[in-house]
Amino acid sequence: MITLRNALVAVAAVAMLAACGTTEAAAPEPAASAGAASATPITVTDSRGKQVTLDRPATKVVALEWGEAEMMVGLGVMPVGLADVKGYGTWVTAAKLAPSVKDVGTRQEPSVDSIAALQPDLVIMEAERDSTLVPQLEKFVPVVVTKASDASDNLGRMRADLKMIATALGKTAEADKLLADLDSTLADGKAKLADAGIAGRPFAMADGWKDGSKISIRMFGKGALVSDIATQLGLTNAWTGKVDPQWGLGSTDVEGLTPLKNPDTRFFYNASDGEDVFADGLASNAIWKKLPFVEKGQVTKLPDGIWTFGGPLSCKQYAEAIVKAYTA
Structure with a gap:
């Protein structure tokens, strides 16, 4: 099938030959064209x-x-x-x-x-x-x-x-x-967490946004990409609420976080756009302040710009941030 681009290229080639006249031999095609053709x-x-x-x-x-x-x-x-x-x-x-x-x-x-x-x-x-x-x-x-x-x-x-x-x-x-580098990062991170006695510790991962006075929280449950990364590091996802079958994401509010009672839980969140609903919007919320991971200072904001739906490079960034949070 002749594509639009091929047609345009053909027209351009005819016009160029016409402009050059017929008294000179056509110039040879560039080497790159020959390589592309083959x-x-x-x-x-x-x-x-x-x-x-x-x-x-x-x-x-x-x-x-x-x-x-x-x-x-x-x-x-x-x-x-x-x-x-x-x-x-x-x-x-x-x-x-x-x-x-x-x-x-x-x-x-x-x-x-x-x-x-x-x-x-x-x-x-x-x-x-x-x-x-x-x-x-x-x-x-x-x-x-x-x-x-x-x-x-x-x-x-x-x-x-x-x-x-x-x-x-x-x-x-x-x-x-890229995949070999990611696998190496995961294996190295898992070993570091095990050496630090962190293996099996519970984690939770979320992001959130404010709509008027209401704060909505999106949890990364079982099957979310970053949850898979954390479990590969030897951690256990503490949030077991309902998630969708494609993304592994679930919606809740601050009351929905109260089942996270294990005092060893570390809560991670993402707020790269500058709207930090956890540090700002919930700072005076009584329920939030009483959550065990908040009382113990086990809340970690991820570095800005770690895409939680990315490829191997973002997954590697996320794994390194998780390990650093536990071992720094």
């Missing part, structure tokens, strides 16, 4: 079960989610476009973006026109986003859809998403190294 096609099967075939490893890629963008940068391929570049800069520090990365709208509603203007050879997006977006994009560019999260095995899912993206980018060796 590239082996790549086929990946994405989370939809759809086989997506590329003529060659993708180099001009638009990512519509931060976790996938982090994976790309970690693999050595900078996206040409990303949804909500500013937000990425706030919440994700494990893999910095180049100034050249263009913003293509919000993660909830990316701009098809902005994506098309970049003439990408691949778009990477998550399965949960607007399903009507995929056919719009596939009119002019291949689309690979990641699973994004799976509370039944989120670490395994993250590895699978990374390897799929790496295959599409021709960066499988780099993916193996």
Whole structure:
């Protein structure tokens, strides 16, 4: 099938030859073109079960989610476009973006026109986003859809998403190294916690926001990616409330934290956007102040910019922050 980009390239080539006249021999194609022409096609099967075939490893890629963008940068391929570049800069520090990365709208509603203007050879997006977006994009560019999260095995899912993206980018060796580095970090962290007598200790992880006078708390329960990281370090998730089957997340309020009675529990939270509802919004809350982990000073705010839904680099950051909190 002749794509829009191929058609544009063909028109440009004809115009160039016409401008040069017919009295001179055509210049040889650059070596890069010859190499690209001989590239082996790549086929990946994405989370939809759809086989997506590329003529060659993708180099001009638009990512519509931060976790996938982090994976790309970690693999050595900078996206040409990303949804909500500013937000990425706030919440994700494990893999910095180049100034050249263009913003293509919000993660909830990316701009098809902005994506098309970049003439990408691949778009990477998550399965949960607007399903009507995929056919719009596939009119002019291949689309690979990641699973994004799976509370039944989120670490395994993250590895699978990374390897799929790496295959599409021709960066499988780099993916193996990222995962090996993460495994080494987890093994080293687990050993440090065991040596410190921390193995098996309970933890809880949350983030939150304020809506008027109400404070909502989102708990990272069994199956959340960062919960999987902490349990790999030898810790035990103290929060056993109801969670959704995809993300492993549950909603509660400050009263919902009262079952966390074990005095050994350490409470971690994320507030990278500057709105710290735990240190500020709950500072005078009587229920909060009586929680055992608050009374014992076992509340840890994660360093800003550790993305809790990220790839191996963010997972590594999170693991290192957890170990530091227990052993520093």
